[in-house]
Amino acid sequence: xxxxxxxxxxxxxxxxxxxxxxxxxxxxxxxxxxxxxxxxxxxxxxxxxxxxxxxxxxxxxxxxxxxxxxxxxxxxxxxxxxxxxxxxxxxxxxxxxxxxxxxxxxxxxxxxxxxxxxxxxxxxxxxxxxxxxxxxxxxxxxxxxxxxxxxxxxxxxxxxxxxxxxxxxxxxxxxxxxxxxxxxxxxxxxxxxxxxxxxxxxxxxxxxxxxxxxxxxxxxxxxxxxxxxxxxxxxxxxxxxxxxxxxxxxxxxxxxxxxxxxxxxxxxxxxxxxxxxxxxxxxxxxxxxxxxxxxxxxxxxxxxxxxxxxxxxxxxxxxxxxxxxxxxxxxxxxxxxxxxxxxxxxxxxxxxxxxxxxxxxxxxxxxxxxxxxxxxxxxxxxxxxxxxxxxxxxxxxxxxxxxxxxxxxxxxxxxxxxxxxxxxxxxxxxxxxxxxxxxxxxxxxxxxxxxxxxxxxxxxxxxxxxxxxxxxxxxxxxxxxxxxxxxxxxxxxxxxxxxx
Numbered sequence: 001x002x003x004x005x006x007x008x009x010x011x012x013x014x015x016x017x018x019x020x021x022x023x024x025x026x027x028x029x030x031x032x033x034x035x036x037x038x039x040x041x042x043x044x045x046x047x048x049x050x051x052x053x054x055x056x057x058x059x060x061x062x063x064x065x066x067x068x069x070x071x072x073x074x075x076x077x078x079x080x081x082x083x084x085x086x087x088x089x090x091x092x093x094x095x096x097x098x099x100x101x102x103x104x105x106x107x108x109x110x111x112x113x114x115x116x117x118x119x120x121x122x123x124x125x126x127x128x129x130x131x132x133x134x135x136x137x138x139x140x141x142x143x144x145x146x147x148x149x150x151x152x153x154x155x156x157x158x159x160x161x162x163x164x165x166x167x168x169x170x171x172x173x174x175x176x177x178x179x180x181x182x183x184x185x186x187x188x189x190x191x192x193x194x195x196x197x198x199x200x201x202x203x204x205x206x207x208x209x210x211x212x213x214x215x216x217x218x219x220x221x222x223x224x225x226x227x228x229x230x231x232x233x234x235x236x237x238x239x240x241x242x243x244x245x246x247x248x249x250x251x252x253x254x255x256x257x258x259x260x261x262x263x264x265x266x267x268x269x270x271x272x273x274x275x276x277x278x279x280x281x282x283x284x285x286x287x288x289x290x291x292x293x294x295x296x297x298x299x300x301x302x303x304x305x306x307x308x309x310x311x312x313x314x315x316x317x318x319x320x321x322x323x324x325x326x327x328x329x330x331x332x333x334x335x336x337x338x339x340x341x342x343x344x345x346x347x348x349x350x351x352x353x354x355x356x357x358x359x360x361x362x363x364x365x366x367x368x369x370x371x372x373x374x375x376x377x378x379x380x381x382x383x384x385x386x387x388x389x390x391x392x393x394x395x396x397x398x399x400x401x402x403x404x405x406x407x408x409x410x411x412x413x414x415x416x417x418x419x420x421x422x423x424x425x426x427x428x429x430x431x432x433x434x435x436x437x438x439x440x441x442x443x444x445x446x447x448x449x450x451x452x453x454x455x456x457x458x459x460x461x462x463x464x465x466x467x468x469x470x471x472x473x474x475x476x477x478x479x480x481x482x483x484x485x486x487x488x489x490x491x492x493x494x495x496x497x498x499x500x
């Protein structure tokens with residue numbers, strides 16, 4: 001969800017920072033100001049609503065230049081040894097870690113994230129670069145693999161080669177994190193890239209681009225273009241792009257896939273979710289409530305992995321709901337500087353309006369609000385919304401079936417494991433799921449039968465670079481992170497040789 005494009009007046013831009021339309025071969029490129037006005041969109045402080053600067057928009061010529069620059073740098077970068085690439089990735093990780101305070105501060109400003117969440121994002125980005133650096137430094141990762149064949153006179157070999165130029169499109173909910181998830185494996189694989197950040201949170205990506213340049217990554221290997229959906233469309237349609245990695249809405253992902261099909265570009269799509277948290281009768285209810293709060297309201301619910309469909313066994317339903325209400329009402333919603341803040345604002349006014357509209361539609365269609373949280377006094381400005389909990393919504397209610405991407409959770413009761421699994425799987429999505437149980441056999445059954453790319457058993461939403469991320473159905477195609485994340489930027493190839 002983007003803000004409405006806006007053209008700044010000279011007076012508005014006079015004292016505000018203007019981020020360039022592109023960074024190509026390590027150099028910032030502006031789109032040029034006409035009559036003192038840049039073609040730019042405002043960048044807001046999510047907690048105050050104030051304009052902190054202006055983001056220029058790239059045009060078709062700049063997108064073309066960025067892709068052609070990446071294409072020109074491909075042969076040299078592809079020929080670089082994995083060890084050399086790994087050393088550069090290590091340097092990027094070190095620079096991110098050393099700039100942790102400043103990166104967290106910018107994350108808090110543009111996203112409104114509480115300090116703990118912003119700091120976790122920085123740590124996750126550094127960990128991702130470190131992980132792919134280690135894969136590069138492990139000679140086995142890129143070594144050809146011999147194959148056993150039925151004919152002794154022929155040898156077979158399997159090996160991987162970089163896909164080529166990768167277009168990387170990242171969302172606004174986890175800037176820096178999703179950028180690291182894409183850039184690190186792409187560079188490790190030997191791809192050159194053109195990154196398109198969200199226009200809403202682009203300052204964070206500008207900082208990462210500067211760090212990559214400071215680390216010594218050769219000119220042209222990493223390029224950046226800025227703008228909204230129209231810039232993303234130009235980038236994904238470019239004939240010199242070989243691979244698209246997109247994170248965003250399912251609706252936008254479908255358009256990306258249609259574009260990629262025109263010339264068979266490789267795609268990774270990390271899209272939406274409508275995930276379940278299942279609380280069995282034997283669950284530790286206090287722990288279940290903790291997981292429910294973090295699963296539904298971290299990042300103000302703006303997560304594709306939000307476990308906003310909470311299924312609770314009838315035996316513990318009342319106990320859970322009482323404890324859940326106490327916990328939700330205790331959530332401190334406020335700006336990053338507020339005392340004990342646990343939940344920040346939505347990212348922009350348009351997103352807040354969208355989420356509120358969905359709540360209103362759901363209630364009009366028969367959903368009932370069981371309870372909600374409240375806003376801190378410091379929330380006078382900004383894009384804040386109190387957490388909302390819906391009890392026993394109709395099965396066809398949009399709040400139960402559709403991704404809301406805001407601080408809205410729905411709770412339903414169930415009476416058997418069969419019913420819980422059926423309810424959890426009754427969705428077009430299939431990204432993640434959480435199960436709270438003390439029964440190991442039950443946990444094994446849920447792990448096997450839930451249709452989700454990742455299942456957490458009694459744990460918060462832990463994500464490590466070693467664990468692949470991606471889902472089933474409308475949640476996307478392909479996997480990010482892990483070894484599979486590296487392979488998604490490589491082509492699998494084989495060779496046969498006569499040894500006679």
